[in-house]
Amino acid sequence: RLNHLGRHWVVSNGYGRRVGVTNVSQSFNTRVRGPEDHNMLVLRRDGEVVRDLPVCTALLQHGQRSGGDLAYATGALLRCGGTDWFRTLILLAERFVLVIDRIHVMEPDLESGHIEWNCLGEVTASEAGFRLSQQGVYMDVLSDSGWATQLGVADQSADWKRTLDSGAYPYAKFPLPKLIFQMPGLEVGQSYCLVTLLGATDS
Numbered sequence: 001r002l003n004h005l006g007r008h009w010v011v012s013n014g015y016g017r018r019v020g021v022t023n024v025s026q027s028f029n030t031r032v033r034g035p036e037d038h039n040m041l042v043l044r045r046d047g048e049v050v051r052d053l054p055v056c057t058a059l060l061q062h063g064q065r066s067g068g069d070l071a072y073a074t075g076a077l078l079r080c081g082g083t084d085w086f087r088t089l090i091l092l093a094e095r096f097v098l099v100i101d102r103i104h105v106m107e108p109d110l111e112s113g114h115i116e117w118n119c120l121g122e123v124t125a126s127e128a129g130f131r132l133s134q135q136g137v138y139m140d141v142l143s144d145s146g147w148a149t150q151l152g153v154a155d156q157s158a159d160w161k162r163t164l165d166s167g168a169y170p171y172a173k174f175p176l177p178k179l180i181f182q183m184p185g186l187e188v189g190q191s192y193c194l195v196t197l198l199g200a201t202d203s
Contacts, residue, residue, distance in 0.1 A: 002097060004200035007171055009132060009139045013037035013118050013157040021158060036116075037154055037178075041103060043081040043113045050081035050110075060086075069093040082107030096199035103183065104191040113183040115194055117141060118154045120172035123179070125151060129196070130179050134171035139200040141179055147194050152178035 002010035035042045036049060043050040054077050062073040074088040088100040101115050121132035121139070129142040129149060154160075155175035164174040183192050 002198060004094075004139065005137050005202060007134045007137050007139075007200065008120050008169065009134075009200065010039055010117055010119055010198070011160070011176070012039065013154045013160060013176060017158045018156045019158045019161055037118055037157070039117050040087075041077075041080065041083070041085045041101070041113065041115055043083065044111045045082070045109055047111070053080055054078065079106070082110055083113070096197055099194075099196045099198065101194040101196070102191055103193075105186055105188050108188050110186045113186060114150075115147075115181045115183075115196075116152070117179040117196075117198075119177050119179060120169070121177070122173075123151060123177045125149065130177075132177070137171075137200060137202050139198060141196060141198050143181060143194060143196045145181075145194045145196075147181040147184055150180040150182060152180055154178045 001008060001012070035051070035053065057075040057077055060074045060076055062071075064071040070090075070092050072088065072090045074086060076087075077085045083106055084104040086100075086102045086104075090098040090100075092098075103113065119132055119139075119141070121134040124131050124133070126142075128144060129140065130151070132139040132141065153175045154177070157176070160176060161174045163169050164172055181194055181196070183194075185192060
């Protein structure tokens with residue numbers, strides 16, 4: 001989850017029961033068991049989302065500047081659906097998060113791949129990405145890496161539907177927007193890099 005300026009911006013949607021499921025005993029069985037709705041790389045093969053994923057991430061490096069205002073970390077999901085996926089987070093406190101995703105394609109027959117962000121707020125698209133709005137506070141999700149963008153929806157989380165419909169979090173509405181950056185290619189042996197800046201502002 002990414003919080004800034006008193007707002008929740010990036011969230012996960014795949015935990016808890018799905019919309020329309022009222023039987024508490026079925027909640028766990030209806031949660032998403034895969035990459036959808038978890039702000040990560042989503043791959044498709046044979047018309048289906050690839051769900052054969054590593055059970056944990058390898059932490060390759062991390063550090064923090066004296067004073068704590070600047071921190072970084074790099075993790076990797078190796079053999080992730082036929083790719084090696086590396087993500088670096090660079091956080092400047094109270095300013096922005098810079099995310100660097102590098103996907104190295106290891107296996108053939110992947111049909112598509114994208115990085116997705118599941119967010120809260122109203123969305124407007126721009127040439128460089130997206131702007132989220134939550135009652136006078138904004139977050140820009142921007143990239144000049146040349147990946148095509150697409151706006152989707154995350155509408156299966158009963159928990160978020162209840163929270164937003166009840167007004168418990170009054171700054172956003174259900175369903176949640178899904179910000180998608182499409183991989184420009186899937187050639188075996190090639191690496192593809194996406195650099196994304198996420199920063200909130202009150203102007």
